[in-house]
Amino acid sequence: MQKLDKNIKDDIDKKQTVKDKEYSIWLDTWKRMRRHKMAMIGGTIVLILYIVVIFAGFLSPYNPYKGFKKHFFHPPTKIHFFDEDGLTWPYVYETKSVDWAEYEVIKDKKYPIKFFHRGQEYVLMGLFKSDLHLIGVDQPAHLFFMGSDNYGRDLFTRILYGGRVSMFIGFVAIFITTVIGMIVGGIAGYYGGWVDNLLMRFAEVIMSIPGFYLLLALAAVLPIDISSTMRFFLIISILSFRGWAGMARVIRGMVLSIRNEDYILAAQAIGAKDKRIITKHVLPTTTTYVIVRATVSIPSYIIMESGLSFLGLGIQEPNASWGNMLSAAQNVTKITNFPWLLIPGFMIFFAVLSYNLLGDGLRDALDPKATEDY
Amino acid sequence: MRTYILRRFLQAVPLLLAISLLSFFIMQLSPGSYLDTMRLNPDVSENLINTMERQYGLDKSIPEQYFHWLWQLLHGNLGESFTYKVPVTHVIKSRMVNTIILSVAAMIIAWMISIPIGIYSATHKYTIGDNIFTSLAFVGLSIPNFFFALLLLFLIVKFNVPLPINGMTSIMHNFLTPMGKVVDILKHLLVPAVVLGTASMASLTRIMRGQMIEAMRSDYIRTARAKGLKERKVIYKHAFRNAINPMITIFGFQISALLSGAALTETVTGWPGLGKMMLTAVRSKDLYLAMAGLMIGSVLLIIGNLIADIMLAISDPRIRYN
Numbered sequence: 001m002q003k004l005d006k007n008i009k010d011d012i013d014k015k016q017t018v019k020d021k022e023y024s025i026w027l028d029t030w031k032r033m034r035r036h037k038m039a040m041i042g043g044t045i046v047l048i049l050y051i052v053v054i055f056a057g058f059l060s061p062y063n064p065y066k067g068f069k070k071h072f073f074h075p076p077t078k079i080h081f082f083d084e085d086g087l088t089w090p091y092v093y094e095t096k097s098v099d100w101a102e103y104e105v106i107k108d109k110k111y112p113i114k115f116f117h118r119g120q121e122y123v124l125m126g127l128f129k130s131d132l133h134l135i136g137v138d139q140p141a142h143l144f145f146m147g148s149d150n151y152g153r154d155l156f157t158r159i160l161y162g163g164r165v166s167m168f169i170g171f172v173a174i175f176i177t178t179v180i181g182m183i184v185g186g187i188a189g190y191y192g193g194w195v196d197n198l199l200m201r202f203a204e205v206i207m208s209i210p211g212f213y214l215l216l217a218l219a220a221v222l223p224i225d226i227s228s229t230m231r232f233f234l235i236i237s238i239l240s241f242r243g244w245a246g247m248a249r250v251i252r253g254m255v256l257s258i259r260n261e262d263y264i265l266a267a268q269a270i271g272a273k274d275k276r277i278i279t280k281h282v283l284p285t286t287t288t289y290v291i292v293r294a295t296v297s298i299p300s301y302i303i304m305e306s307g308l309s310f311l312g313l314g315i316q317e318p319n320a321s322w323g324n325m326l327s328a329a330q331n332v333t334k335i336t337n338f339p340w341l342l343i344p345g346f347m348i349f350f351a352v353l354s355y356n357l358l359g360d361g362l363r364d365a366l367d368p369k370a371t372e373d374y
Numbered sequence: 375m376r377t378y379i380l381r382r383f384l385q386a387v388p389l390l391l392a393i394s395l396l397s398f399f400i401m402q403l404s405p406g407s408y409l410d411t412m413r414l415n416p417d418v419s420e421n422l423i424n425t426m427e428r429q430y431g432l433d434k435s436i437p438e439q440y441f442h443w444l445w446q447l448l449h450g451n452l453g454e455s456f457t458y459k460v461p462v463t464h465v466i467k468s469r470m471v472n473t474i475i476l477s478v479a480a481m482i483i484a485w486m487i488s489i490p491i492g493i494y495s496a497t498h499k500y501t502i503g504d505n506i507f508t509s510l511a512f513v514g515l516s517i518p519n520f521f522f523a524l525l526l527l528f529l530i531v532k533f534n535v536p537l538p539i540n541g542m543t544s545i546m547h548n549f550l551t552p553m554g555k556v557v558d559i560l561k562h563l564l565v566p567a568v569v570l571g572t573a574s575m576a577s578l579t580r581i582m583r584g585q586m587i588e589a590m591r592s593d594y595i596r597t598a599r600a601k602g603l604k605e606r607k608v609i610y611k612h613a614f615r616n617a618i619n620p621m622i623t624i625f626g627f628q629i630s631a632l633l634s635g636a637a638l639t640e641t642v643t644g645w646p647g648l649g650k651m652m653l654t655a656v657r658s659k660d661l662y663l664a665m666a667g668l669m670i671g672s673v674l675l676i677i678g679n680l681i682a683d684i685m686l687a688i689s690d691p692r693i694r695y696n
Contacts, residue, residue: 205392210671212634213652217397217668220656221404303518307638310520311653326521330642332539335528342528345521353516360512 032365039361045354053167056160057122061136061143064161065318066120068142068152073101073338077144079113089113094141101338111141147340149328155340159347162320165232165309166351170301173236174294177243182290184244185251186278190259200252203245214242215304219313228319235314239301247293254286288366295359299352306348322348379684386676390669394447397668398440401661407432408456408659429454443665452669453662457654462666465651470670472542473647476640477632479563480570488575489618492582496590496617497609507579514576519635523569523642530565538562540644566643570635574628581624585617592616619690626682630675 033039052059068074079090091110095103117136123129137143145156184203188196206214218238222231258264259282267277308314309323310330317324322344328334329341409427412418427433434442446453452462495504517525527539538544542562543555550558589595590613598608637649644650648667655663 201392205389205396207630208389208672208675209393209397209668210630210633210637210675212637212649213668213671216637216652216656217400217404217664220659220664221400223405299516306518307520310638311641313656326524329524332527332531335524336531339528342521342524345518345524348521349517352518353512356512356516 029362029365033361036361036364038357039365042354042357042361045350046358049163049167049351049354053160053163055124056157056164057124057130058132059134060154060157060160061117061119061133061145062154062157063120063122064153064158064320066153068148070097070152071095071103071142071144071148072150072152074103074142074144074148074152075338076147076340077142078105080110083110092137092141092143111137113137113143146343147338149325149341155325155343158320158325159322159344162322162325162344163347163351165315165319165321166302166306166323166348169232169236169239169305170298170355173239173243173301173305174298176236176240177247177297178290178294180240180244181247182251182283182286185248186255186283188248189252189255190274190278190282192256196252200249203248206242206245207249211242212304212307215239215308216311216313218242219308222313228316231315235305235308239304243297243301247290250289250293251286254289255282258282258285292359292363292366295355295362299355299359302348302352302355375687378687379680382680382683386680389676390672393672394444394665394669395440397665398443401664402436404659408661411659443662447669452666455655455663456660457658457663462662465663466648466666466670469646469648469651470674472645473633473636473640473649474674476563476566476570476636476645476647477629479567480574480632480636481628483567483571484575484578487571488578489582489621492579493586493609493614495579495583496586499587504583508583511576511579514572515580517572518638519569519573520638520642522572523565523639526565526569527643537564539565542644542646562645566639566645569643570632570639573635574632577628578621578624582617582621585620586613589613589617619686622682622686622689625685626679629678629682633671633675 033043056064074095077092077095079092081087081090083091089112091112094106094109094111096106098104114136115134117133118131119133119136121129121131135143142148142154144154146159147155149155149158184199188199215238218241219235222234222238226234264277264281267281272280305314306321306323306326309321310327312324312327315321315324325344326342326348329338329345335341409423409432412423412426432439443453450463452466454460455462455465458465491507495507498504529535530537530539538561542559544558544562547555547558590609592613594616595608595613598612599605603612633649636647637652639645640647640650641653648671652664652667652671654660655667
């Protein structure tokens with residue numbers, strides 16, 4: 001008897017030491033994530049991209065709408081690190097247009113690159129007005145890191161601003177898709193019957209139309225004369241309208257399979273209300289799936305938005321998005337003459353690639369059983 | 375088997391009806407119509423517009439328009455295109471064939487490359503070769519179709535590769551011998567098919583690798599090895615045959631992505647397919663053409679899924695038709 005007591009006491013002691021480092025699924029996931037090197041790299045790049053696009057105003061040298069009319073299709077400005085005396089503070093030369101989209105470098109005067117340069121005004125995070133730019137150069141020289149477009153607007157600046165659309169549309173659209181998918185899937189699975197039938201048939205209709213065809217038809221519905229913010233949100237709703245069906249179907253299946261589990265029946269037996277059962281017992285079971293699915297599908301939303309904008313049905317000029325910037329490169333002669341116009345495409349590629357790596361690692365970390373040593 | 379196919383076809387009918395209703399509703403939401411654009415043109419008389427309005431049935435109420443359209447559809451008449459001024463069936467037939475050619479070519483490329491790579495990766499897990507292929511698959515998965523197409527066109531022009539960069543046929547097409555015509559089309563097909571194939575190739579490789587690894591771990595593989603079979607035979611006769619089954623399900627899933635991807639690829643490479651037509655139709659508010667595009671696209675998708683299900687039923691005896 002005494003021995004047993006001691007055992008129990010030992011057990012309690014052990015538990016207390018364990019409690020210092022409480023087991024949590026998120027900590028565990030994080031540990032497994034850490035081992036996934038590529039996923040960590042992907043995640044870091046995604047994080048950096050978000051920071052960069054949020055602080056686009058500060059990090060970019062110009063205003064995204066400012067066109068230098070005499071400097072259209074200007075190649076990337078060459079930054080010099082060496083002069084006659086060897087290594088020096090980086091500087092640029094002024095350029096002058098000599099022919100259609102051909103520029104001559106004027107080597108009379110050096111224009112040093114200035115940090116914390118006072119330039120055009122912008123609004124930071126929709127709150128503070130500022131004219132402080134991380135980097136800049138005095139007029140009449142220009143600092144086009146990635147060249148300029150057909151209106152002479154700085155491509156680098158527009159890429160930073162355009163990234164806001166691409167990076168946030170995916171994020172917001174997947175959030176809305178998830179919420180709708182969980183509500184519809186939850187209702188259909190939990191209540192069953194004709195509600196289930198009706199909702200799932202509707203989901204089937206949406207899933208039977210080739211995705212991009214549906215998006216094209218929906219995008220054509222958007223009126224032309226709406227504000228850019230309005231357009232942004234309407235495009236998000238279009239993407240979500242197309243996306244919720246798949247999500248709802250899987251959630252419904254999951255809810256259906258756990259509806260008759262013992263712990264749900266037990267909860268019902270002790271008199272828990274529907275709302276409590278759904279929020280405390282049913283939906284948490286789907287969390288892992290939802291998180292993985294959301295991360296994995298963000299890239300496809302980024303691609304769909306850029307595809308729509310590329311075709312001229314998404315974000316409209318003069319607002320920048322990686323997709324509509326790329327549509328300037330639709331012409332083959334243009335891209336061979338001005339190859340820097342392809343840079344926005346690489347940005348889409350990097351963002352999507354990083355998200356894919358992150359999603360892959362997250363899937364492995366949250367669901368180690370399913371993908372063990374693949 | 376026959377009753378199963380028949381039942382699937384019957385199930386598709388209400389689905390297509392619902393799709394047509396949804397598409398019609400969406401197109402009605404669209405602001406303005408093709409005739410509105412014509413009204414802005416001073417050269418077009420009011421009389422002509424009114425005649426056209428009556429001719430196309432646009433003066434009737436929306437439900438009436440829908441049922442009129444549906445009635446015509448059941449008689450094999452998809453209405454008349456506003457832009458092309460010919461029956462939609464004329465426009466859409468060749469477009470549909472072109473999209474099918476492109477999709478099938480892309481699919482062949484994707485499957486022919488991804489299956490061997492998937493097997494190689496699975497049997498050489500974590501070697502340099504596997505790592506390279508896995509990374510390439512990630513790149514292929516992440517590059518947007520239309521950007522990849524632009525990039526290829528850029529490289530073709532930059533390095534003077536003797537490949538056409540636009541359309542489906544060259545100017546000289548009509549003067550070529552039948553053999554020459556086929557070669558001409560194949561040359562034009564190469565870029566769009568490779569672009570479209572890449573995305574599915576990437577995901578197929580990853581899935582094939584996973585399936586193959588799973589199969590290699592099964593008991594029957596251990597048995598096969600234990601009784602002294604050659605490794606080649608173990609891989610191709612035992613593991614491969616079991617790993618390929620789930621891939622057929624993927625085939626069904628991929629059709630939707632293929633059709634969607636084709637729309638953008640066609641636009642960039644000028645391949646005259648359904649997607650490109652759909653885009654022009656949507657842009658110019660060509661109601662009946664856009665409706666037809668949505669319907670035909672959905673029909674292709676439903677038929678593709680049906681083919682996948684039938685193939686699965688044939689290859690996997692555990693699946694019964696019910």
